[in-house]
Amino acid sequence: MSLTAIxxxxxxxxxxxxxxxxxxxxxKDALADRDVQLTETTRIAAHDVKPGVSSDEGGGDAWPxxxxxxLAADILVFGGPVWMGxxxxxxxxxxxxxxAFLSETDDQGRMPSFGKVAVAAIVGNEDGAHFSTAQxxxxxxxxxxxxxxxxxxxxxxxxxxxxxxKDLEETPETVVETVKMVAGNAAHLAGLLKGAPYxx
Numbered sequence: 001m002s003l004t005a006i007x008x009x010x011x012x013x014x015x016x017x018x019x020x021x022x023x024x025x026x027x028k029d030a031l032a033d034r035d036v037q038l039t040e041t042t043r044i045a046a047h048d049v050k051p052g053v054s055s056d057e058g059g060g061d062a063w064p065x066x067x068x069x070x071l072a073a074d075i076l077v078f079g080g081p082v083w084m085g086x087x088x089x090x091x092x093x094x095x096x097x098x099x100a101f102l103s104e105t106d107d108q109g110r111m112p113s114f115g116k117v118a119v120a121a122i123v124g125n126e127d128g129a130h131f132s133t134a135q136x137x138x139x140x141x142x143x144x145x146x147x148x149x150x151x152x153x154x155x156x157x158x159x160x161x162x163x164x165x166k167d168l169e170e171t172p173e174t175v176v177e178t179v180k181m182v183a184g185n186a187a188h189l190a191g192l193l194k195g196a197p198y199x200x
Contacts, residue, residue, distance in 0.1 A: 108200025
């Protein structure tokens with residue numbers, strides 16, 4: 001069964017390589033090992049995603065096109081940094097826009113994201129990965145996404161540290177192994193849901 005994934009990079013930077021890119025790259029390779037093609041990574045800060053809670057806020061809003069792409073994929077890789085101990089403002093904007101899914105149900109009561117799998121890719125230089133993952137997963141669950149077991153991979157440096165994930169000379173083995181687990185579980189679950197969607 002052919003499966004696809006898309007990644008959202010919620011870095012606060014509009015351009016240039018970020019640590020989130022590097023973590024998403026690890027997941028892309030691991031998903032490919034499971035015959036899942038990650039077709040695109042969208043840097044949200046590089047697009048005019050308007051504030052709001054609808055699927056189209058008008059006036060050149062970039063969200064409708066991004067929304068269509070994420071809903072066309074089987075797996076969403078939601079990547080972003082820890083910022084001030086929590087997920088950053090760019091990630092929060094994406095979650096706010098997904099709030100529209102609650103009122104966009106089909107005749108079985110299923111949101112557009114039902115049957116789609118979401119995983120998290122978190123990076124940062126301070127503690128906060130668990131809290132950020134909790135914020136993401138609760139919001140994604142509320143808006144219809146399915147979270148697999150071991151659905152997140154993260155790396156955080158030491159407190160007051162200056163090293164970014166992208167600047168590490170070698171990826172820590174625990175991160176490598178977790179990436180494989182996240183990719184494997186996401187691919188397995190997405191395949192099951194594609195073959196047997198939720199009844200609603």
